[in-house]
Amino acid sequence: MNALEVKNLRKCFGSFEVLKDLSLTVKRGGRHALIGPNGAGKTTLFNLITGWDKPTSGDIVVEGAPKHARPDELARHGVARSFQKNALFENVTVLENLRVAAQALHPSRTAMFSSTASHKDVLARAAEAGRMMRLDDVFHRKVKELSYGQKRQLEVAIALCSKPRILLMDEPAAGTSPTERAQLISLLQSLPRELTMVLVDHDMDVVFAVCDIVTVLSYGKVLATGTPDEIKKDPLVVEAYLGHGHA
Template sequence: MSTLEVRSLHKAFGGLDVISNLNLTVPPGQRRAVIGPNGAGKTTFLNLITGWLTPTSGAVLIDGQAVATHPEEVTHAGIARSFQRNLLLEDLTVVENLRVACQAFHPCRRVFWRSKREFGDLFEQARQAAEWMHLTDILEVPVTHLSYGQKRQLEVALALCAKPKILLMDEPAAGTSPQERARLIDLINRLPKDLTILLVEHDMDVVFATCDIITVLSYGKVLATGTRRDIQEDPAVIEAYLGRRHARG
């Protein structure tokens, strides 16, 4: 179990501050949501944590140790991410997608003369990730034949192939039907309790059903952090983002 900490994180593009002096701590095993209106800086925030962007200043730490700003080194530090847009290999089967993901994190992946026996644990890792996301009955199905909801489940399973300590999820419910969304909520809640989750999501039903603590961003700054009730009753959050539908009456 690991603590994710963000200290004084700042990202500017030219004269535009997208993330400004952002501080956040996610303790081990917590399910934390980051929400906010479009343009609040949520995806930029994830890109900074995972090394896809280099911060202008500030640092990302795991258990007090600074994480290098390179995606591969971030993964080795224990952080994995599922993406908002589809990055699947559509012509391969579910299990082949998972095997490729597992092999990407294998220590022998760049040694091309290794025997297949060197990778004997890959299918077991792939099946474990499939089991977590309830994909075991469609392992041999080409991805192109999956429903959209199943593809979203597979995206999360691919991130789990890295055996992360901290899982970042970028709008996993985007574009799903109500039935698919309910299934995804159930699957997220069934993930190992020692897995720390940082969830960026627009769907407040998903946020409230899966996360213990919610952080609200507005123009790259933290507007509020608290429990579901705290956030629902915060006048500034209601005004900036939630509106009255999700506020407590």
């Protein structure tokens, strides 16, 4: 069963065609990476999948969601996204950041904490997401006191607050130290297998450690799709992107 299908997708900005008849599928529960050089169309594809922009032509089918859904509709159907840089509230605690994220998609959001039960549900959802990213030891610290790696963990935890079925992550390890990157890899590997993950990253150590399927984009087209081992050995991919150090 597919969690996500992209069919013959095109995206043009004026006369410039960014995505060119692009198709791919992501299996339910899969760990799927999108890689490729800058300008390959990865972020544009993410924006289309998450409803932040509309395709010129083609279809995006997210399991259970209406076609061409808005970001808020997709979020309610279990699609979450972490950005390269989220806007964190630096002067409040980690748990409060998570609470705000959990509240945003709670049914009672139009009447702030309309009942004790909804308040508890929001806090439980926030705490669960934080524990999944091993932030429970710093719940009551202000965000500005965290290390850079912990802030990246918090950004992923914020996306998890919606209890998504599909999580899209845009360079979650960018800027982290080797130790922080290893910690983040371990945390992503530990997320529930029923959660479908789609990952964009230039860090091949992260991609090959976390993902079981890799799609390589080049100039708005799919160059290759396969397992990490298959991608490492693909001569077109090695020549166009990876270089011979990964072959």
